[in-house]
Amino acid sequence: MSVFTEKMCFVLCVFIMGWVMFGQAVFAQGISARMEHPNLVLTKDGVAAVRNGLEKYPLLGATFDKTKKDVDASIADGIEVPVPKDAGGGYTHEKHKHNYSAANKAGILWQVSGEKKYAVFARDMLLKYAALYPSLGVHPEGKNSSSPGKIFWQSLNDAVWLVNMIQTYDAVYDFCKPQERRIIEDSLFRKAVEFNVIDCKKVFNMIHNHGAWNVAGVMMTGFVLGDSAMISDALDNFLALVNNLYSPDGYYIEGPYYLRYAYWPFGLTATAIANNLSSLNIFAYRDSVLLKAPLVMLQMTDPTGHFLPFNDAIKEKAWTSQEVISAVDIVYFRTKNHSLLHVAAEQGTVMLSSEGVEVAKAIAEGKAPKSFKRYSVMLRDGADGNKGGVGILRSGQDDDQISVVMKYGVYGMEHGHYDKLSFMMYDQNRDIIKDYGAVRYLNIVQKRGGRYLPENKTFGKQTVAHNTIVVDEKSQYGASAVIADDKHSNALYFNADNGNFQVMSAIDTTAYSGVSLWRTMAMFKYDIAEKPVIIDVFKVMSNEPHIYDLPYYYAGTLVETGVKYDAHKEWSPLGKKYGYQHLFNVAEASVDTNSTFFTWYLDKRFYTLITTTTPSTEVFFVQVGATDPEMSLRPEKAFIVRNKNVSNYTVASVLEPHGEYNEPFEFVNGAYSNFKNISVIKDSENSVDVSVGTKDGREWLLSIDRNNATVKKIK
């Protein structure tokens, strides 16, 4: 109960009082009697709205037609409910996934069209599962999961199956005969709930996105079966999840890529709660965090709608993914935020429910804007919003927007990476300074069933796979998730009010014992420059000397650098552990100047990073792909700037997008950086002054302290 706010507590007390007053059975019967079907996500009103909108709103009609076509094909194929055998991507896995999706859709079609064949298909599917389910033990491939399922190799998929199948049942409840209902409820749903609650107790009670699916399945089953014990158990856990997984800003603990998936059960469950326990006012809970979160998630995309690939993320995932459809529709339905219509239009499909009807209607009325506006934004991390966060500075609009993202929040549960104070830079609609993301080929069964590959742990998560300082060639927290899990960086400030000088600053004292890392990144539109530059001041403090490695994973072709490197004839791994074993040492160099530069180009533009160096600076040019027995890694490239035998050290860099590479008209402008130098001119514990100058003699002074950063032109 500790998870409840006062208001919620009141509402639930009323609920529990009812339960206590009437006794469980009576109350359950009471709900059962009151509940009409369907009433989870699709409601009686929703059915009427869909029917009414089919001809009027093209997107709704198209979705309906597509759904009909899919289900008709499934009906033609006949129902097959195979004994579970294969892992992700394999035959039985894909078949059961197909089944729950087809059944859920058939239920909706029955409600909307009244065509009996859909009800028959849905009911027969339920009965076939009811016949099989009681005989199922643990899935034969369950050994690969920390929480095996029965129908699928991991219980997560079983929970998703339940969420779909209970909606199916809700849709055909009235169609089923009482004896069919008894079979379906007793042999299937009560047993499935038992599995979800008892066998998967750990997951059901876990503060984790997997738990959200279990909770969703149990809660929805409770609503349909009129079982208040299920509802109560699930509701308690649901609120605990909402309280702990989201920050007050709506930032989700595992980052945008996982929220894409995680919000699915949150959105559906909240909708079912809103439809069945409307007095809870669930969407207003925690200052409407469940409405904020999807908007925050969409802000954390690149201009093509791909999610910023924090943590374990498949970089191909974009907002067009099916799992994002309900998030967009549910939030639009309750906020009427028009920016969501742009996303819905790109998705090209809507929910067949009240939510989807509203979206399709608004799009038909021409309300969808041409683009989704992305802004500079700082998102606090942690349930109370005091565990650092993620900062995004942006300049320009739409296709012409440059973004820089810094991550300084919590570890992010088991999908987290050791990437405190790492950054990414976006331009030309893609990542220019890159994060590798997850090492995984999702759904490619030949690549270990589509699961995370071992290199995800040995490389993807490690600090050296990120654009942040690695101390002594080790990962943050010694690559221990247990240690990392309750640590976080701290936000110092974030200021995007001045479009010409936006700045964010964060500090971390937890990642490396005895070392404090303080990074300040500014997006600076100097004078009348069309494009901003990124100024990056990374200050490291320690009482002991260390090796500090700062990698930059760049996209494109390196065309010039200020260092004289030796390219190795044979390639060997750069190190033995903490991810270094996966980096080939391609070339290396010593630096004997005060600063050096790296210029590369990609598509239509050049990029130059000028960075301060010391007499001990070395540079390694690396390529990902060493120690890769199954040839799973992509050959990404980076340069690593190393400073060794230093204790306190501040590196200042300016990263400039410049010039134009015009391929059709075959000309090049501005292939060289406009900047000449950058240097740290004052450096103390709590402040740093940096000067940066252009080749045409202009110069600026950047003054950074713990509370603020400012810039002024000095020449």
Next chain:
Amino acid sequence: MSVFTEKMCFVLCVFIMGWVMFGQAVFAQGISARMEHPNLVLTKDGVAAVRNGLEKYPLLGATFDKTKKDVDASIADGIEVPVPKDAGGGYTHEKHKHNYSAANKAGILWQVSGEKKYAVFARDMLLKYAALYPSLGVHPEGKNSSSPGKIFWQSLNDAVWLVNMIQTYDAVYDFCKPQERRIIEDSLFRKAVEFNVIDCKKVFNMIHNHGAWNVAGVMMTGFVLGDSAMISDALDNFLALVNNLYSPDGYYIEGPYYLRYAYWPFGLTATAIANNLSSLNIFAYRDSVLLKAPLVMLQMTDPTGHFLPFNDAIKEKAWTSQEVISAVDIVYFRTKNHSLLHVAAEQGTVMLSSEGVEVAKAIAEGKAPKSFKRYSVMLRDGADGNKGGVGILRSGQDDDQISVVMKYGVYGMEHGHYDKLSFMMYDQNRDIIKDYGAVRYLNIVQKRGGRYLPENKTFGKQTVAHNTIVVDEKSQYGASAVIADDKHSNALYFNADNGNFQVMSAIDTTAYSGVSLWRTMAMFKYDIAEKPVIIDVFKVMSNEPHIYDLPYYYAGTLVETGVKYDAHKEWSPLGKKYGYQHLFNVAEASVDTNSTFFTWYLDKRFYTLITTTTPSTEVFFVQVGATDPEMSLRPEKAFIVRNKNVSNYTVASVLEPHGEYNEPFEFVNGAYSNFKNISVIKDSENSVDVSVGTKDGREWLLSIDRNNATVKKIK
């Protein structure tokens, strides 16, 4: 004169008779008197047509507005004609390029708009060049070119400059005062022609695309100055170029990438000839080869309009490049082939001339088709069409087209590669079995001035960089261009009449002494398969045992293979020369089965190659990038199937595109090949029988001989 056909000879005789009869001076004066200005590409009629069409045809109007904007900006910047200093990409290089382009456009604007500022700008530019030109020696960066220029580092650019500047002069001829004309003609154009004809004699007389620019410049200058000696010299060379660089099918000796550039002077010169010596009927010459060639070139693009990257090719180049605009407009003007309108619409700009008006008009009338249709086609190589060729088999349309391309023509002059019988496969709008193309970063001045890099010769051109058999780890012709230059493969047959079984076969006995290479490739749409498979039968015959390496450069992620490989911890070059020094040996395997397979995926689809093996077969997984001191190579991946100590050997393979990877809806279908095995069941000098079978028990027999190939279902 030997290059003339009878008909041409007649026409030119008339011309020469006139010259002889009236004496050179008189005749020249005669032409001069007859010639109105402008009359090269833009004519008086063209000016009227452009004026008339500006308001009516949006594409013409847009091109005009854009041109006006560009030139207005140039006028605002003022004229700068710097003393030549920089190589390609550098300041003076780009400035002079900008100048000739701006001047040429200003001339056109003057003609069309009658606004005096354009004439003044063009004239003043001419006068500034006239003031500078006589003082110029060889360009300071000329040492990097086999034929240095004066204004540019290579004379090629000087010739392009001349072609633009003489059109400029033609446009403002009437505007210039007689004394200005004298200065411009004597100090600039006569000297420039002298440079092009005398100093660059080798280039001017060369059968080569560079020569085409010199010839164009000299011929156009001849027309404008009324100098019949110039015209005669240039015409003779022009016809020699047309006779020798194009095959009767319009295939250009250097391949489609270079024709893109080479056709520019051909199209402009032929247009100027048509406007000034119309009785020559130049576009009908050699069975209209100058109208065929651009159409052939456009057939040799992928579905996104990128040129098949034969030989030295920059893979980014597409039909939207500026150099393709005039080719499309000129050919449309004279053929009214509507497919060209699709390309013109994608280019989004037209010539400001009669040609461009016709294109813009047709597009305004809605005549542009939605797509450009690509067909299966065999293009003969060699001036007489008997030197092998290029075969392209295609199945499906537009975005859903699969293509396989085999190259079995001539070497292709100094931009040729040692790639006889190499193939590429296209699907999903891109190359799936890839050709590396050229090692060059065009116009990136930091990469050796944008010139070809040394690795172009040591890797890009070498046989092992291509998807064809390498014998004894050496390149074809011992990588000697001199030897390769007059050798060619022979086409055996090409048959695309049966859409379900298209086949092409070619043989080469010149690439390796004592070794005959015979490759037959079929595109086979078995039974009711949606997608065809590629069947590849490569027969090698020799009296001596050799090492035969067959690389497959694949795009995507390898997900499974039938061989058990050891991935190397340290990467070393696979060999020492012939390109092997640039390949890292990533992993290797021995094969102990009769066939093996490789499955990879890219974007939405899987690909499996099943290939026959012998007890001596080894497999190497390689990555490009070894011995690369300037880090210029892309990390492309290949597997190389090696058979050693065999003399006669036939390898048969089936390459199947299969399955679907649906990312938004997160499902995978058909991740495994439908095929089970392939084997060579009969093998003699002149014929091979191959059987290929699917996992569901179907089997086909492919019978190949020197004259034909057939397939029949046997199970």
